[in-house]
Amino acid sequence: xxxxxxxxxxNQAMCQEMERDDRVxxxxxxxAEYNGAYKVSQGMLDKFGPRRVIDTPIxxxxxxxxxxxxxxxxxxxxxxxxxxxxxxxAADQIVNAAAKMKYMTGGQYDCPxxxxxxxxxxxxxxxxxxxxxxxxxxxxxxxKVVMPSNPADAKGLLAASIRDNDTVIFIENEINYGDIGExxxxxxxxxxxxxxxxxxxxxxxxxxxxxxxxxxxxAAEELAKQGIDAEVVDPRTIRPLDEAxxxxxxxKTNRAVVIEEGWRFAGIGAEISARIMEKAFxxxxxxxxxxxxxxxxxxxxxxxxxxxxxxVAEIVEAARVVCNRA
Amino acid sequence: xxxxxxxxNQAGITQEGRFYSAERLHAMHDxxxxxxxxxxxxxxxxxLKKIGGFCHLCNGQEAVCVGMEEATxxxxxxxxxxxxxxxxxxxxxxxxxVMAELLGREGGVVGGKGGSMHMFDKSKNFAGGNGIVGEQVxxxxxxAFASKYRDDKRVSITIMGDGGVxxxxxxxxxxxxxxxxxxxxxVIENNQYAMGTSLSRASAETHLYKRxxxxxxxxIQVDGMDVLEVERKMTEALEHARSGQGPxxxxxxxxxxxxxxxxxxxxxxxxDEVDEWRSGRDPIVRLQKQMVEAGLATESExxxxxxxxxxxxxxxxxxxxxxxxxxxxxxxxxxxxxEIPNAYPYPRQVG
Numbered sequence: 001x002x003x004x005x006x007x008x009x010x011n012q013a014m015c016q017e018m019e020r021d022d023r024v025x026x027x028x029x030x031x032a033e034y035n036g037a038y039k040v041s042q043g044m045l046d047k048f049g050p051r052r053v054i055d056t057p058i059x060x061x062x063x064x065x066x067x068x069x070x071x072x073x074x075x076x077x078x079x080x081x082x083x084x085x086x087x088x089x090a091a092d093q094i095v096n097a098a099a100k101m102k103y104m105t106g107g108q109y110d111c112p113x114x115x116x117x118x119x120x121x122x123x124x125x126x127x128x129x130x131x132x133x134x135x136x137x138x139x140x141x142x143x144k145v146v147m148p149s150n151p152a153d154a155k156g157l158l159a160a161s162i163r164d165n166d167t168v169i170f171i172e173n174e175i176n177y178g179d180i181g182e183x184x185x186x187x188x189x190x191x192x193x194x195x196x197x198x199x200x201x202x203x204x205x206x207x208x209x210x211x212x213x214x215x216x217x218x219a220a221e222e223l224a225k226q227g228i229d230a231e232v233v234d235p236r237t238i239r240p241l242d243e244a245x246x247x248x249x250x251x252k253t254n255r256a257v258v259i260e261e262g263w264r265f266a267g268i269g270a271e272i273s274a275r276i277m278e279k280a281f282x283x284x285x286x287x288x289x290x291x292x293x294x295x296x297x298x299x300x301x302x303x304x305x306x307x308x309x310x311x312v313a314e315i316v317e318a319a320r321v322v323c324n325r326a
Numbered sequence: 327x328x329x330x331x332x333x334x335n336q337a338g339i340t341q342e343g344r345f346y347s348a349e350r351l352h353a354m355h356d357x358x359x360x361x362x363x364x365x366x367x368x369x370x371x372x373x374l375k376k377i378g379g380f381c382h383l384c385n386g387q388e389a390v391c392v393g394m395e396e397a398t399x400x401x402x403x404x405x406x407x408x409x410x411x412x413x414x415x416x417x418x419x420x421x422x423x424v425m426a427e428l429l430g431r432e433g434g435v436v437g438g439k440g441g442s443m444h445m446f447d448k449s450k451n452f453a454g455g456n457g458i459v460g461e462q463v464x465x466x467x468x469x470a471f472a473s474k475y476r477d478d479k480r481v482s483i484t485i486m487g488d489g490g491v492x493x494x495x496x497x498x499x500x501x502x503x504x505x506x507x508x509x510x511x512x513v514i515e516n517n518q519y520a521m522g523t524s525l526s527r528a529s530a531e532t533h534l535y536k537r538x539x540x541x542x543x544x545x546i547q548v549d550g551m552d553v554l555e556v557e558r559k560m561t562e563a564l565e566h567a568r569s570g571q572g573p574x575x576x577x578x579x580x581x582x583x584x585x586x587x588x589x590x591x592x593x594x595x596x597x598d599e600v601d602e603w604r605s606g607r608d609p610i611v612r613l614q615k616q617m618v619e620a621g622l623a624t625e626s627e628x629x630x631x632x633x634x635x636x637x638x639x640x641x642x643x644x645x646x647x648x649x650x651x652x653x654x655x656x657x658x659x660x661x662x663x664x665e666i667p668n669a670y671p672y673p674r675q676v677g
Contacts, residue, residue, distance in 0.1 A: 237666075
């Protein structure tokens, strides 16, 4: 184990996979000479050269599609979007091409590739640069959606995503890039489709992914002070979802709050709470609550931005309501 | 153009200094005629409601399909839009499999998952069959990227129409391909109409071979109704791309006799215009004439050939129709390669 940042963990995963498989390459805006807009690819150009670490023009649709073609031709592209906001320009290639290529070709062509980059809100960058889109991609058959919440998961999940033979939407979080945590050295793989219990508790289940996992853990500490012992489950893979871990936790605690940074309507929380209702109705002692981003475009002013995002206080409050302690 | 019979032991035609043997000319002719009759049959089957959805025929554009294929190596990649029947047939895919796909049958090229717009045959390096206009252009550029990455000298023949050429993705691709000198030939099948919109109503620059100028991508214009010119110019373009000089644009001037799709009566153009192309410039008639003049075939031979091919197409349709529809369980196949059995949505399950 060594203590490294979330961005270094992602870098280690990419380097590890590029060392073992020549078909893997990294392509995106500013990934090479600039060492990454968020320095995730720091040093990779020096290590692997311009054949495998490739700066692109600002041309998201173009290089996403180039990645799809390269994957169909047998390479294993890692396509970096500086942020997922810009990936909307590339949605045709992700949704119409990558996600359904295997199906549409009767299994002849695969698209083993990773689209990765920062998702969610950064800080003070307003409406067009602060959005959570995991629910868009999670809706689509043919895609897997992976979101790490800490450095160790970042390494293990990215390595697994690169080795995976399907198209993986890998959504990082800009605010988490500098987070430091214990990360296993050497080759490290976390299988996709496996949730992780980040805190064991018995009174209520808090289900949260990406940056919100950290918020849920802080909320759990606060709840502990108030005599509520919360369990925190991080799905890690959004699609397909390890619902067994979530349902087992709810069977134990009988109460649940789902937390997400994105908008409430048709969000990840809507799906997870629907699954709990369908599969664990009799386990529930209270309706499942959701804490989500407010249903507004992200504003710039610091106080408005804070208000738009879920907060630890809101999670605590929601948990108290669900536990009849409000 | 000079047309003459070779005096030496091999009969054929020499055009612009390039010799085409009688055997090769017959093969090109037969394939063009096969595509023509295949498309006519497809149109008929559509009329009988045996083919559903969208169906885009390429009658009139056969010289582009066949001339290009003649110039191409089997290992080269090729992909196009949804007007794809002619190209996949020219690549050598079995007509029964193509017809079965049109009919939504088990033995279709993609098992009945794609239909008319999504013909793929990996064994022939034919990568679609892409339904979103212009979508195949970055993808084709990606195949070329892979060729360069592996240094395997394969060229990506990336085909679009005069409609597709106005998509932004095309220019993003021109730029990357030129920047990185990728081995790709961008073929623009200019059949004059993007669905119902004529070229002059959609394009500020109607000379589409010039569309690469600001990316330093050279372009050439080709008579797409002359299979020999298509073969010759395509050979030059492929050499350009294969030798590491980067991408090149080939604008094929052609014409589709039918509407954009089966639901299009094509009222946006005159009967005279269609007739002018059909009777004056038809690629099959043109090659037949050249071959008769060169003493390589007779008109009655061509008539017999046409009968034979029509018969063959009837048999193709019959064989395809005899196939069962895909099994219902196939609905769930080929979504993921690495299925994760214990996670939701569960593979092969509702809910």
